[in-house]
Amino acid sequence: MVSVLNTIDTAHEDMVHDAQLDYYGTKLATCSSDRSIKVFDVRNGQQTLISDLTGHEGPVWQLAWAHPMFGSTLASCGYDRKVIIWKETNGTWAKLYEYSNHDSSVNSVAFAPHEFGLLLACGSSDGTISILSSTGDGTWDSKKINNAHSIGCNAVSWAPAVTPNALFDTGNRPPTVKRIVSGGCDNLVKIWREEDGQWIEEQKLEGHSDWVRDVAWAPSIGLPKSIIATCSQDCRVIIWTNDGTSNTWSSKVLQKFNDVVWHVSWSITGNILAVSGGDNKVSLWKESTEGQWVCISDVNKGQGQISEGQRTLQ
Amino acid sequence: MATERESETVHLNVEGCPDGKLQAIWGLGNQLFAFSGSTPNTRSKGRPAENRAASDICDVRWNTEMHTSITRKLVNETHNVFVMLQGQVASSTGSNLQSQMVMSSKQYRAILKACSMDLMHMAETCEDEGERESFEDQIQIFEMIQLIWGFCQILFIEVTPDGLLLNQLLDWIKWHFTDGKRLAVDILHDEIPAEHPAYWEAIFRLLLQGEVDSVRKLLSLNTSNQNEAFLSVDELLRKMPQWAHYHHALSAAEFDMKWRHWRDECQRRLEEGHYVAFPNLETLVMVLCGDENVFAEMKDMCGSWYHLLVSKMLYQNPTVRAPDLHHYAEACMEEFTLSGTRMGELDNILLAAIQFDIHQVIKDSSAFLSTGSWWFVSHFTDLLHHCGQLDTQNLAYGSNLREFLLLEYASSLMSHKSLWQVGIDYLDYCSVFGRTYITQFINHMSLDNEKKAHKLLHICEERNMQEEVQTICKVMGMKSLRRGKLGAALSWFLRSRDVTATSKLTERLIMEYSKTGQFEYTDILDNLGPAMFLSNRLTFLVKYREFHKLYESGETNKAASLLLSLLEARLAPRTFWITLFKDATPLLESKEVIFNSGQTYVLMHCLEELRHELDAKTDISQKLTDMEKDKLDLLQLCLTRNLSKAIKAEGTVKTS
Known part of the structure; x- marks a missing residue:
């Protein structure tokens, strides 16, 4: 049974491109073609507009929240080639840092796992990926991966910070390797690794036949296994897995959808994948006990079971 | 039906979202925030309300059946049984453990029954039509679960040493089919009981459940009760061998002999025409003789093929053993399907149980009975797992079936504001993925206030999750710092053993002293102990404070x-x-x-x-x-x- 508990009216004046919940699910940020970013408090079923951030000069494509140990920090990117980092101090939101070293629209931003510090990856239509890092005293460093994807990079996602075989190891571990997965207009998915302060291409995953729209590295669930989900304009979602010992990634096509697949995202524990496509539908996928990816079937029984005033899911 | 359901692709489809791409972001546990990725450019002020949905974001949750006030009780009470059972599994063995399993199974069922009754009460007193319907749906599901659980307990958990199970099956049938007993009560309260229109129906219904004493009581109320035919039936009923009375004294074979002897007697009397004057009595004795045709006639009074199966076994094969039950089940099922009754999921689940296909039972129960919650399959599978009824090898997915289902159940509790704590306890007993799940969930719990933070810290410390402890303390420290509560911030940073943050904060305290000449937070500074060595700055501050105390004294x-x-x-x-x-x-x-x-x-x-x-x-x-x-x-x-x-x-x- 599925039920809708609340609805939040964002009051954006144009297309909403992204919504992101902060780490704890208490604040919701939305961004839109109307150039604005709105931050809502969504605790206890209520929703209050906290702030309306303006600073972009074009549609804002994507948002990312930093870990709360860095305070309330939000990154945004947009058509105006800018990446802006916003921070809340004493209830007031303000621009903390603006990065405008991309030559084209910035499509994707993602903060690294907090273990690595305040670190942001940005993918742009100029084909590059920038890695911005805060030194802690207000200054920011940037590194660039040039020619990451020809024609453009559409999405970036970080690998979890835990070493994949960390299941029973609770002692102090050496700092793990930083990895990023990216997807682009060259139909490729690439994995990047930081080595001696430089970012090098570790893997090139070929499987999609059209622009890769989104990439999502699954949270580590304790097994020595890495999982990445990617989706594309070719209407396919691919699950890539690496067993943690070899260097090879095997791929499995989740399903051929009827329309472009725009987004893939993992649940907190990495056991369910939400897939949203151009057909105005979100489907949920889970690995079955037999190791197959199946669409979970228990989310559509809500019809008629929701009391008045709430909207029905079918 | 079950297979259809599995292959079906399911979509979250938020009504009111106009064309455009629906997107969703994850909340905690089974929770999504769904929003339409597009809003028409034509949006302007004062447009009709129904289109406003375009910029709305919906908080969508599923598997929330256990989040209501009544079912929460079920969650909390069965949580205790579950935790206790896990302890017993770790500490006891053999028959001792088996009797604990049976007890736990009964406790689970008793709690479920109580919850079901609460729901019935709610449904009766509820005034809202929609609400009542949802109560009734839930009651229906719970009733089916009780039926399945009771049956499976007999087959897989409370297994008798001799393998005979008829008595348990009778108890099961009596518990779930109570029409006969209710009718009997009505009749007994009637002025002339024997003339009650349902007089014979009640007798037959009770007879089919082996309620011999009640049948005799009702027969004795008949006006012809002194007729020889009635006296003869009464004698047959009285002499009917009941395994419940003999199982300590006789072997199954000896009992079987005794029973066959009694049935031959019934047969003889029937054939000799003792009851021709009373057709109802004749039918009754035909039941005693286990006559195939008479059961076909009585199937509607059984109401279901499994009731019919138990009744038939009672009079045809009382020493039937569990593995042979399926030989008879299909005929009973056919009896119903031939007359047009459609077999549903419940029937399939029970049939799978009779065929000892436990995995099918769990699979179908998951598909059919777990739309609202994973409560049943997770607890039930855990029990079967500990009873050794499931192969424990790991599945392709990386863990075993028990853990797979427990993870589902625990996750479904995570989106609730208080039940998440119960969920954590369940995750503790998932040896493969439990710890990572706890870590991920804890990391995403909002630290709304100090109380919540301390609760989470306690959970982490109990489980020796040092990194999470540090993260929580650091977040709380930063929070206190931003609010200008320097003392609280200092103690959080010390607890997280964060050198940089502690040094920076200490510098602020030193600066404040330089400005005011007053020491703040002396209670913390004076009681730091070895913690002061975390940062040089802090060591200095503490020592400096000591200097002032020495000077003053x-x-x-x-x-x-x-x-x-x-x-x-x-x-x-x-x-x-x-x-x-x-x-x-x-x-x-x-x-x-x-x-x-x-x-x-x-x-x-x-x-x-x-x-x-x-x-x-x-x-x-x-x-x-x-x-x-x-x-x-x-x-x-x-x-x-x-x-x-x-x-x-x-x-x-x-x-x-």
């Missing part, structure tokens, strides 16, 4: 050497040296010699170092006022005077 010599060692060890920020020198001034100017010549040299050297840095025009020089610079000259003078005083005193000592 008149222990000037101790105070002086502590002050000196602070300067010497260079623990203090340079900007603070001025303050330290200021503190030294009264000690230098006292009548007695407190700093000896050696110590004075050290002080002079430190002063020189500071002056040198001021001349070098570093940051510090800008932070010092001219007045403070004048003070340094004054200090120089004090030091020189003290040096001469000390040399003189030391000279005196030496000569004496």
